[in-house]
Amino acid sequence: MVADTSRRTLQLLSLFAARRRWSLGELASRLDVSERTVRRDVETLRRLGYPVATVRGPAGGYQLGTGHPLPPLLFDDEQALAVAVALQTASTSVLGLGEDAARAADTLKQVVPPALRSTMEKLRLTTLRNYWEFPGPPIAPGALKAVGSAVRQQHVLVFDALRADGTRPDPRAADFAPPRRLEPHHLVVWAGRWYLVGYDLADDTWRVHRVDRLHVHTATGTRFAPREVPGGDVAHFVMTTHDRGDTVAAWECVGTARIKLPAETVARWAPGGSVVEHLDDHHSRLTIGAWSWAGVAGILATFDADLSELEPPELVDAGRRLAQRWRGVNDR
Structure with a gap:
């Protein structure tokens, strides 16, 4: 029920963005709901701060307040990140949504505030089709946002490599390694996992890292010049790199x-x-x-x-x- 209401609220906003004045019957028809439901949804918009006025008379209905633009959508950083991820990965999980998801992303970028628009644009993803897909491990939104921001802004990334269980090796452990400095070039989603493609500054080598295996340090702000991925094809590079930090999934x-x-x-x-x-x-x-x-x-x-x-x-x-x-x- 809550999901249906949220969906209709977004549809209402879209209709008012296209045309400021609608009759009650038109809105009910467009939303495929009763007029009573439309009235409740309009009240929801008003509680959220949208200036929707009631127009009286035979040709009455609802109108976005004269002289008032549509307010920015009320997303916080985490919500904006969730929308960006969902829209950019939709085409790999639901057949036929590629074009619609791209249009939806462009529409949302026009109505969110500049700071949140920047958050949504921080992720530059490449999604690869794999017929053996299964759910991948969860990634902390903060880590994903930090990596995506470094990719977009072309800033050197400093991180510690985590173990398969998500822990950081003790400095006295045999598998301990000092923090790595990497030029992050691409984020790739493949087979339910997120990979970072970058140029390692310690050994001058291109590498592929699992994002869920990275503990990212504070942003460096150090810019780097873009390089071309070996072979010029990021998809081919990721799929043919055998050392991606993968571990065997849990199977019988x-x-x-x-x-x-x-x-x-x-x-x-x-x-x-x-x-x-x-x-x-x-x-x-x-x-x-x-x-x-x-x-x-x-x-x-x-x-x-x-x-x-x-x-x-x-x-x-x-x-x-x-x-x-x-x-x-x-x-x-």
Whole structure:
């Protein structure tokens, strides 16, 4: 009910933006609700501070107050960030919303205050289609806003790399590393995960980082000159980078195998939530999960390449059972 009311309120604002005066019947028809519901929604707008006046008489209805522009939409920073994220990722989760989401984003940017418009524009996203998508880990809005702002403003980013469980290594721990300085160039959404593509200033290397694995320090304000991503295609770069900080998703069955394919090839087609390791120029190791051992074996088979060093034994047994079934296909 609350969601329906909010949706109609936005529709009412859109109608008043297009034409200041409407009859009660027209509004009811456009919103596909009763006239009584329209009256309640108009009262909601008035409580929010929108100057909607009642026009009396046979041709009466409602009119946006003369001489009063539409007030800015009342979004705080977190709401503006949520709207920006939702609109920019809508086309990857709901079929056919790409154009509508883009138009909605442009419309909202025209009516929010300048400061919030800047917040909405801080995220420059690239969304990649992956047919193995599943929900990714949550990201703190503050971290996402900080990273998105650094990307948009072209400011050097300083961060600590977090462990897979989200904790920061103790300085005395073996996996401790000092803060990294990175030129952040792109935010990429792929397979339910957020990745940051940047140029590492410590070792002069392009890297891909999971945003949920970053503890971002205070903004540096240090600007950098844009560089071109290797190959000129950010999508290809992310999908062929095997070291993205990924960890295996939680599945009933998790197995690993050595594949006679280079890591960049396997990383391009591996399901989200898998881990690809570079072994040499012609071999890589894939760790992957599924709801059954047969499922793990089946996914490995899709690469159509020689496999070895399969673990655990349950995966080996599942592969043998599948092979026996396929051998018996022509005998039936």
